[in-house]
Amino acid sequence: MQPRRRPPILVASYGKQEPRSTGGNSDVISGAKGGNVLALKGATILTPEKTIAAGTILVEAGRITAVGVDIDIPASADVLDLSGKTVIPGMIDAHCHTGIFADGVGWAHSDGNEMTDPITPHLRAIDAVHPEDKAFGDLREAGVTCIGTGPGSGNLVGGQTAVLKTRGRTVEEMLLRYPVGMKMALGENPKRVYGEQKRTPSTRMGNAGVLREWLTKAQTYMARKAAHEQKLAAFRAGEKDAKEPDPFETDLKLEALAKILTREIPAHIHAHRADDIMTALRLAKEFQLDPILIHATEGYKIADVLAAEGIPCVPGPILISRSKYELRELNPKNAALLSRAGVKIAIQTDQMSAVRHIRLDAAVAINAGMSDEEALRAITLTPAEILRVDDRVGSIAVGKDADLVVLSGAPFDVAHSRVLRVFIEGETVFDAANG
Numbered sequence: 001m002q003p004r005r006r007p008p009i010l011v012a013s014y015g016k017q018e019p020r021s022t023g024g025n026s027d028v029i030s031g032a033k034g035g036n037v038l039a040l041k042g043a044t045i046l047t048p049e050k051t052i053a054a055g056t057i058l059v060e061a062g063r064i065t066a067v068g069v070d071i072d073i074p075a076s077a078d079v080l081d082l083s084g085k086t087v088i089p090g091m092i093d094a095h096c097h098t099g100i101f102a103d104g105v106g107w108a109h110s111d112g113n114e115m116t117d118p119i120t121p122h123l124r125a126i127d128a129v130h131p132e133d134k135a136f137g138d139l140r141e142a143g144v145t146c147i148g149t150g151p152g153s154g155n156l157v158g159g160q161t162a163v164l165k166t167r168g169r170t171v172e173e174m175l176l177r178y179p180v181g182m183k184m185a186l187g188e189n190p191k192r193v194y195g196e197q198k199r200t201p202s203t204r205m206g207n208a209g210v211l212r213e214w215l216t217k218a219q220t221y222m223a224r225k226a227a228h229e230q231k232l233a234a235f236r237a238g239e240k241d242a243k244e245p246d247p248f249e250t251d252l253k254l255e256a257l258a259k260i261l262t263r264e265i266p267a268h269i270h271a272h273r274a275d276d277i278m279t280a281l282r283l284a285k286e287f288q289l290d291p292i293l294i295h296a297t298e299g300y301k302i303a304d305v306l307a308a309e310g311i312p313c314v315p316g317p318i319l320i321s322r323s324k325y326e327l328r329e330l331n332p333k334n335a336a337l338l339s340r341a342g343v344k345i346a347i348q349t350d351q352m353s354a355v356r357h358i359r360l361d362a363a364v365a366i367n368a369g370m371s372d373e374e375a376l377r378a379i380t381l382t383p384a385e386i387l388r389v390d391d392r393v394g395s396i397a398v399g400k401d402a403d404l405v406v407l408s409g410a411p412f413d414v415a416h417s418r419v420l421r422v423f424i425e426g427e428t429v430f431d432a433a434n435g
Contacts, residue, residue: 036077036078037059037060037065037074037076037077037078038078038080038402038426039056039057039058039059039071039073039074039077039079039080040059040080040082040087040404040406041073041079041080041083042054042055042081042082042084043057043082043084043085043086043406044085044086044087045057045086045087045396046086046087046088046411047089047380047381047395047396048373048376048377048395049395052067052068052069055067055068055069055071055087056068056069056073057087057396057404058071058077059423060426062401062426062427063402063426064396064397064399064400064401064402066398067396067398082406085408085420086406086407086408086409086410086411086417087396087404087405087406088143088396088404088405088407088411089381089395090144090145090146090393090401090405090422090424091142091144091145091146091359091380092144092145092146092148092379092380092383092384092387092393092394093144093146093348093349093355093358093379093383094148094314094348094382094386094387095150095268095294095346095349096149096348096350096351096355097149097150097152097350098136098147098149098352098353099128099129099131099164099352100112100125100128100129100130100149100151101152101352102134102352103133103134103352103353104134104353109130112128112150112152112158113151113153113155113193114151114155114158114159115154115155115193118155118157118190118193118194118199118200118201118210119156119157119210119214120151120157120159120253121157121159121182121257122159122253122255122256123151123158124178124179125150125159125160125178126162126171126178128151129149129162129164129174131168131171131174133352134353135353135355136166138353138355138356139356140166140422140424140429140430141430142356142357142359143359143405143407143419143422143430144166144356145165145166145422145423146164146165146176146384146389146393146403147163147164147166147355148161148162148163148180148181148383148387149161149163150162150181150183150268151183152183152189153183153185153270154189154190155185155190156184156185156186156190156207156210156211156214157182157183157184157185157211157214157257158183158185159182160181160183160265161179161180161181161183161268162175162179162180163175163177163178163180163387164176165403165424165425166429167429176389176392177388177389179259179265180266180387180388180389181265181266181267181268181292181387182256182257182259182265182267183270183294184211184267184269184270184280185269185270185271186204186207186208186269186270186271186276186279186280187207187270187271187272187276188272188324188325188326189270190207191203191204191206191207194206204275204279207279208279208282208283211283212283212286214253215261215287217257218254218257219261221251221254221258222254222258222261225248231243232244232245261287261288263288266290266292267284267289267290267291267292269292269293269294270295271293271294271295271296272297272298272326272327274298274301274302276326277298277302278305280293281311291311292311292312292313292314293306293311293312293314295315295350296314297315297326297327297329297330297331297334298329299313299315299334299337299338299343300331300333300337300338301329303337303341303343306338306343307341307342310344311343312343312344312345313338313343313345314345314346314347314348314383314386315335315345315347315348316335316347316348316349316350316361317348317349317354318334318335318347318361318364319360319361332364333369335347335365335370335378336365336366336368336369336370337368337369339365339370339374340370344382344385344386346378346379346382346383346386347361347362347365347375347378347379347383349361358379359379359411359414361379362375362378362379362412363412363414365378372411375412376411380394380395381394382394401424401425402424402426403423403424404422404423405421406419406420406421406422408420420433421433
């Protein structure tokens with residue numbers, strides 16, 4: 001996300017939870033009754049793995065308990081007849097800024113770029129998310145049930161990203177997993193932001209140099225911390241001649257950077273141009289990072305390299321203009337070309353409210369040659385895998401959250417196929433019949 005200008009974590013992953021109050025700001029509609037089983041019957045069920053005609057999905061306590069054709073429906077179940085309709089998994093945008101650059105409020109809630117320091121790994125997306133951002137309602141209506149949201153690209157290291165469900169009164173209610181990545185950036189944005197301040201970095205050399213400097217500092221910090229812990233353990237064990245070491249001084253920035261050096265979380269690296277992408281790969285190899293390429297706008301130029309290296313890419317946004325130099329080679333076929341080359345891809349919007357158009361972005365990728373199955377995977381299961389939440393979301397399978405979208409037709413017939421109903425953990429969060 002390009003840094004905006006002003007006008008001229010809960011440091012743990014959240015496991016499986018009980019169904020929550022829908023709460024929020026908004027138009028969330030109550031779901032199935034109490035602990036009753038909900039049966040969605042008769043729909044064509046589309047998942048990245050298979051298609052089930054006239055299928056049934058059973059939901060209980062927010063989870064999918066059965067899916068298939070010959071499913072016994074309990075007599076006490078609430079049955080929703082979806083004959084002639086289509087059900088897909090709740091859609092997921094792996095990279096956006098919803099809730100951090102809140103929709104319709106301008107600079108007052110432009111909280112995604114702390115452009116006073118190029119290295120801010122200790123900043124946390126969860127401390128900036130505004131649950132009452134009106135964009136969350138737009139996303140629910142469009143069938144987007146889960147997002148990866150985080151800082152923008154004004155800094156070389158912007159901070160830690162999070163995965164949210166798109167409903168809830170508080171970040172804690174919305175949170176699915178945190179942290180899921182460290183937002184980093186190469187290319188124009190950081191060098192422009194700090195070049196205008198007459199500070200480093202102001203060149204692409206500076207971008208790489210400052211990142212290398214801080215990652216090296218973090219390596220040294222980790223070694224010092226390990227040595228301190230070893231001395232402390234020896235002292236506590238009463239080993240001969242062991243002395244109690246001085247207290248270790250914690251550095252929040254270096255502690256945060258250690259998470260990518262240990263591969264606890266991946267490095268989400270914003271890079272558009274092919275040369276910036278290759279710089280990202282060099283840094284990742286040098287420091288043994290687990291990289292995920294955000295945007296990869298010129299990825300199609302080096303798709304064979306990315307495929308050979310096994311680097312996941314999150315291409316997009318697809319429907320934008322060539323608004324700056326590093327977007328001059330923007331190609332709407334990028335996602336399709338990367339996929340065809342064997343690169344693991346998840347389509348993203350990089351937006352706030354416009355995340356609701358992710359189905360259209362996927363349709364554009366299909367028009368460029370991607371298969372319908374791969375396009376569906378690119379906005380459901382693959383983003384869930386990249387965000388490390390595929391144990392909970394991304395497909396319609398027993399044990400997963402009942403995050404489901406009911407459509408009037410085929411998912412990528414965006415001109416005619418409407419979102420009729422949306423469920424998050426078995427609760428109706430949007431019903432077109434109610435307005």
